Amino acid sequence: SNEVKGSANMEKEGCVRAMEFIENQGLEVGLFLxxxxxxxxxxxxxxMPETVHKYDVWHIARSFQKKVDKLGKQKDCESAQQWGRSMTNHLYWSVxxxxxxxxxxxxxxxxxxINHLHNKHKGHGTIFKKCQHGRVKKKKWLKHNTKVSEKLTDIISNKRLCxxxxxxxxxxxxxxxxxxHSFINHFAPKHTAFSFCGMISRxxxxxxxxxxxSAKDITRTKTGQDCYSISFPKYKKGQHTVRSIKQKSTYGYMEEVAFEVFEQTSRPPVACLTQPPPLASQFVRPNKxxxxxxxxxxxxxLS
Structure with missing residues (x-):
């Protein structure tokens, strides 16, 4: 958009306009995620100080995992990657x-x-004093005053992350x-340009x-057992994930949409959206x- 400087500004402007739209409908926002x-x-x-603002934990975990992966590629810090999944799981559990x-x-x-990585499982804090896990498997614990120990400690104790x-x-x-948002790509692929009305419709x-x-039931066998599948998504980096197999999508709503479109277009005048001018029209066109x-x-x- 030409109204803002970049994608980050566009996200903020979109949030502001969405909040204004909700308030104009007479609604109040109690929680914003x-x-x-x-x-x-x-x-x-x-x-909006009265609105409770929370962060999505997955975005925090993904950012943390990227920093750990980057650290694991440094010399003498390879062991950081071995702890990556366990540390991410601990982040989810903490929340x-x-x-x-x-x-x-x-x-x-x-x-x-930090203490757990160094094989210390007691004396953590005033409220959470000791680890709640059972007997742990034999692991390669970190040693104090090493490069990987100091780097990981800095990442974990980062003020903004905390x-x-x-x-x-x-x-x-x-x-x-x-x-x-991922599902939208099926109706409006990013590699194809659509008109304003075409994009709104899609x-x-x-x-x-x-x-x-979105609320489809899980598929079941003849005996009533739930069906699952195992996949290896890219973001898991070799680790598998178990997903439930949902029932097939339904398209019954299309009959109602088609009937409504026919009814609206058969009675003049036909209501049309006001199309904004193309973004390129706002630029100053030079003399050719x-x-x-x-x-x-x-x-x-150059020559």
């Missing part, structure tokens, strides 16, 4: 096992990871919204189809002759 967007977080603190109204246990649980974990939601997540069709099929001369003059200078 998002990723760790700095501009959105600042705007929420200043403009999900804590209450929303008390931030101290969440932070203490998370920072206890504050973000405190703000992480232990109930609602953005997974369904992320799934919907987005609305995607929303209709998703709302109709001068532009060509400037273009050719650059190659003359």
């Amino acid at each position: 998002s990723d760790r967007h700095i501009q959105i977080s600042k705007w929420m603190r200043e403009e 999900m096992s804590s209450e929303d109204d008390n931030s101290l246990p969440v932070k203490e649980k998370w920072l206890s990871l 504050n973000d974990i405190i703000m992480a939601s232990n109930t609602n997540q953005t997974s369904l919204l992320e799934a919907y 987005l609305r069709l995607a929303a209709l189809h998703y709302n109709k099929n 002759k001068e532009a060509v001369e400037n273009h050719l003059s650059r190659f003359k200078k």
Whole structure:
């Protein structure tokens, strides 16, 4: 968009407009869940202090995992990657096992990871004093005053990361919204340009189809057992994941849409959306002759 400077600004502007639209409908926002967007977080603190703002834990875990993977590629830090999955699981557990109204246990649980990596499982904090796991498998524990130990400690105890974990939601997540955004690509592929009305129509069709099929039941065998599949997604990096097999999608809503379209278009006047001008129309168009001369003059200078 030409209204903002970049994609980060566009996300914030989209959030502002969405909130204005909701308020104009006479609704109040009690809880807002998002990723760790700095501009959105600042705007929420200043403009909507009464609204509870929480972060999606998956976005925090993904950012942390990327830092661990980057560290594991450094010399003498290869063991960091061996702990990557365990540390990510600990992040999820720290958030999900804590209450929303008390931030101290969440932070203490998370920072206890530093002691755990060094084979120390007691004396973590004032509330969370010892690890709650059972007997652990024999692992290659970290040693103090080593490069990997100091680097990992800095990553885990990072002030912003700790504050973000405190703000992480232990109930609602953005997974369904992320799934919907991925689902839009089936109706409006990014490699194809659509007109304004065409894009609006495709987005609305995607929303209709998703709302109709987002709560599909799991497929069951003749004996009543749930069906599952095992896959190896790219983000798991060789690790498998188990997914439930959902029932096939339904398209019954299309009959209602087609009938409504026929009814609306058969009665004049036909309502049409007001199309905004193309983004390129806002740019200053140069004189073609001068532009060509400037273009050719650059190659003359090189030769």
